[in-house]
Amino acid sequence: MKKLINNPEQVVRDMIDGMVLAHPDKLKNLPGTNVLIRAHAPAQGKVALVSGGGSGHEPSHAGYVGVGMLDAAVAGEVFTSPTPDQILEAIKAVDTGKGVLLIIKNYSGDLMNFEMAAELAEAEGIQVAKVVVNDDVAVENSTYTTGRRGIAGTVFVHKIAAALAEKGASLEEVEQVANKVIQHVRSMGVAFTPCTVPAAGKPSFEIGETEMEIGIGIHGEPGTHRTAMASADEIADILLSRIMDDMKLIPGDQVAVMINGLGGTPLMELYILNKKVSQILKNRDISVYDTYVGEYMTAIEMAGCSITLLKLDDQLIELLEAPADTIAWKK
């Protein structure tokens, strides 16, 4: 393991400190916690949005804390959901009495910890609502399993729900629009190399030089299948066809596209992928409203990418366009 760290057990602490030092105008660390809140929190007169999860997905989630997006992000240990006491501190720090929306990715650990925090917050008289993002079409959405995972599509949920909150909407309205985004967003990823959790010290899985794992999770958890390495165009075809089958897009639909790097893939390659993605969409008569290419939800240094489509309507476009000023998302 060759990593730019001091001590595997200190990576989250050191990262948070470095982040606040780099962006003191946007973020502050809630003392004694791994919670990052807006530099000027609490933001008065609006519903507050809290998200978070394991570390190692940067810029998610602290990268989206700021005006027009999240009020707080809770960082767990690497790939490990944060604990209820930390989430509770975040909720208490940003609530102004209008209530707090928790944006949770669909993993058992995240759900349990956020649910416990919500129960504790409600016991203290804070109004809390929860939405669960499950955009990953690589996983079957079955009532007999935990269901689909939450991946890069979560960032669209942050952006759009927060834009409505910023306009002064009620907790119920913000929750509704968040759920609307969740219904309209789909993603799928692929990995070419594994990632190494610092505390584990070795790669989370093995993969051959000429192989790729289709439908990978953002924690290096296995995908749907492993196959021979393909070209960027072929990969665009594989991922996009699964996403579009699931979304049932029809000609004339309008989408936002996110081409997300998983931490170890150069922008050059992400743009190469996007070339084919936009061709496919054009051939299907799906119009691309906007395209986001970069690292939004990573998996430490895993080489690979995910594609996300968000089906838009007038309301979602307006909220997507609303101003935001965070480390990783500016509008």
Added chain:
Amino acid sequence: MLIQSDHIIKWMELVNDQIDRQKDYLTQLDQAIGDGDHGINMNRGFKEVIHKIHQTTYDDIGKLLQDIGMVLLSKVGGASGPLYGTAFIKAGQVLKGKQEITINELGQAFQESVNGIKLRGKSQIGDKTMLDVWEPVTMYIQQNENTLNIRELVSYAREQMENTKELEAKKGRASFLGKRSIGHLDPGAVSSFILFETLCSILLEENLIKK
């Protein structure tokens, strides 16, 4: 002789040693079907448990278990934090105010742990989770309280753990794999086995149970 706080403390020390020794194994199991952090998280949690319970003296077994649960809840993270945390907090509530307890009372406390794990994890037996060890082992303790044989209990617990290998995961990250989760042990079931196995060795060492 009855079970006292000191026995529980010794138990936790032994759990901590075992988890420390087996953390790479637990992490490997989790890498196969989950996200590869179970050993790391459990190791961090039980280290903190030891740190906490060595700072205070405990007469009240309930308070001790409650403190253990709170530390696990706030230090482990992932799914294991809330589940193990809930298990110990619930057991602590049943044994509140007790300075010594029988095997029977311990079994009753574990029953409440099982209820808590089910509620928190929305899981049931056969979902390939820690519950597949907790529930049958608790029932076994309750059903055999007067004639409990330590070797039989350990081999029964091991059998339950090993049975998770053939199950298809319905909960947690392993459930994303569906049928491909078959053939792998559930890491939570293995750490739960470590918990019960170490408990048995303490009960045996302290002459609290039949050989």
